[in-house]
Amino acid sequence: MCVHSANLNIVRQLHDHVAEGRACGNLGNTHYLLGNFSLAISFHQEVVTLLHTVADDNLGRSLNHAACKTHLALRNISYPVQ
Numbered sequence: 717m718c719v720h721s722a723n724l725n726i727v728r729q730l731h732d733h734v735a736e737g738r739a740c741g742n743l744g745n746t747h748y749l750l751g752n753f754s755l756a757i758s759f760h761q762e763v764v765t766l767l768h769t770v771a772d773d774n775l776g777r778s779l780n781h782a783a784c785k786t787h788l789a790l791r792n793i794s795y796p797v798q
Contacts, residue, residue, distance in 0.1 A: 720743045720746055721743065724736065724743060727739055733766050733769050733770045734766075737762075737763045737767065740762040740763045741759070744756045
């Protein structure tokens with residue numbers, strides 16, 4: 717995950733919004749796989765914001781798939797009764 721975070725920092729410095737969207741998507745997917753669903757959604761929401769500034773259909777399709785998986789996983793979480 718350290719590599720994805722470093723990538724995100726670099727592309728933000730370069731103001732490359734397409735690459736930034738992909739980096740956020742990668743971090744969102746990584747957090748999803750680790751079970752950090754709230755962080756995953758946060759990164760996927762950043763991609764949604766970036767999609768309004770760039771035209772990249774592949775990025776949009778990738779995000780849609782990943783965000784749907786994350787939201788479905790969140791709905792299936794069972795919380796312990798306190």
